[in-house]
Amino acid sequence: MWLSFLPPPPSAAVVHPFAEHIIYSLLFFIPMLAATFARVNSIATVAIYITYTDLMNNMGHCNFEVVPKWIFTIFPPLKYLMYTPSFHSLHHTQFRTNYSLFMPFYDYIYGTMDKSTDSLYEASLHKPEDVPDVVHLTHLTTPQSIYHLRLGFASLASKPLNSEWYLWFMWPITLWSMITTWLCGQTFVVERNTFHKLKIQSWVIPRYTMQYALESEQEAINKLIEEAIIEAEFKRIKVGEELNRNGEIYLENNPGLEVKLVDGSSLAVAVVLNSIPKGTSQVLYRGRLSKVACSIVSTLCHKGIKVVVIRKDEYEKLKKNLSECDSNLVLFEKSSDVGDDVSKHEQVMAQKGSVFIPFSQFPPKKLRRDCLYLETPALAAPKSFGNLHCCENWLPRRVMSAWRVAGIVHALEGWGVNECGDKLFDIDKVWKASLQYGFRPLPSPAST
DSSP: OGGGOSSOOGGGGTOOOHHHHHHHHHHHHHHHHHHHHTTOOOHHHHHHHHHHHHHHHHHHTSSSOOSOHHHHHHOTTHHHHOOOHHHHHHHHHHSSSOOOSSOTHHHHHHTOOOTTHHHHHHHHHTOOOOOOSEEEEEEOOSGGGGGGSTTSOHHHHTSOOOOOGGGGGGHHHHHHHHHHHHHHOOOEEEEEEEETTEEEEEEEESOOHHHHTOHHHHHHHHHHHHHHHHHHHHTTOSEEEOOSGGGHHHHHHOTTOOSEEBOOHHHHHHHHHHHSOTTOOEEEEOSOOOHHHHHHHHHHHHTTOEEEEOOHHHHHHHHHHOSSOGGGEEEOOOSSOOOSSOOHHHHHHSOTTOEEOOOSSSOOOOOOTTSEEOOSSEEEOOTTSBTOOSOOTTSOTTEEEHHHHHHHHHHHHTOOOOBOTTOOOOHHHHHHHHHHTTOEEOOOTTTO
16 A cells, blocks of 8 residues: 555655556546547647646655745745645655645645644755765766656666667757756756665766867866865765866865765776686777776786787887886787777677677677677675665666775775875775675676
8 A cells, every 4th residue: 555655755656556546547537538528628738737747746755845935935825736745745644634636725625634734844844954975976978868867767767878769859858958957057966875874875967978078168067076076075975986087186176175085996997807707818908098997907917918909109108007017018000090999890800709898987889799798897786775776877777887886885994095096096905895895796798
């Protein structure tokens, strides 16, 4: 029974006995049928009516107060025409009060209004802010990724990010959201989680991946990230995971920061190294020379694994970072021009059975059915990790990127150090700590 939810979660809005679903459907169809018989109905009217009822139903079960007091101050009669989440929560806790769905007017008429309705509403508005211990700072990827957030469509958020054909029909809304976030977008909370004694939140920078490549947007993006870090400092958050130049710029601008910035590079390196099949003797490196890439190449060379590089400039830069074991770094020059990422031509030329292991947060496009493609550096979350229902970008459900996991592990272990700039935390230490807290490597495609 939906009344058994105390307090009501959002799912209580749609969880009802079968007979009650039938009755609800009939009741909600009465206005539409009446308008149809009166020949005053239209497609727009039906769409507005369904949208309104669905919005109000979900709002009433969201379990936190979202209706500001100033609305009722400006138009006092509205309290009789629109209910609030705190109003409907009393129906779930007291059972025999606040029966009205959407319009409290009828409870006032029949005397079923709970006496504590107004006081509960006031108390809900003045509830202390829930301050997290760890903040995962991320950003939007593709223009359609806005629909994959929990604020968008739950059905899409529960699946890995993919460009569905029907989302192309929503381009007017997509374009409007892009313009809005560009002009006046502010960092917002998209997810709240719990793990052990930690409260964890994910904050989204309202900028898309393509905007990060524009020099004209760098200053605005840096400002948004720095404002988020300062807000985390003000709230005395323990660990914040950040973006852009690995966070070094924000430490330089704010030398007195107490919040620890963790870019998670060490755990990303550990995940990649432990993803390489045992017995591998040679690895072909392709990609941008990031801190993660340089560390992976260096570690592989020290382990006696030959790393083949096909660009001379990359080879020279990597060789400078290798004080020893540089004999395991091999240059294999090709006549064709190669881009920064794994190109279509390079995938076609790969041997059958090759394993593609990405080391960035963006997966390569899968073009070969006879090769194996691993996920971007990530770990499966333990069952005790709470409220993890939506997918993180291209990853499967209940799978978290290594960069995100690293910040959580740092907070759990109480490591009071920053991991940003050129600094890299102990790879083995962070890997063992992650496994200790129940995070597990993803099974390889070959084993599944």
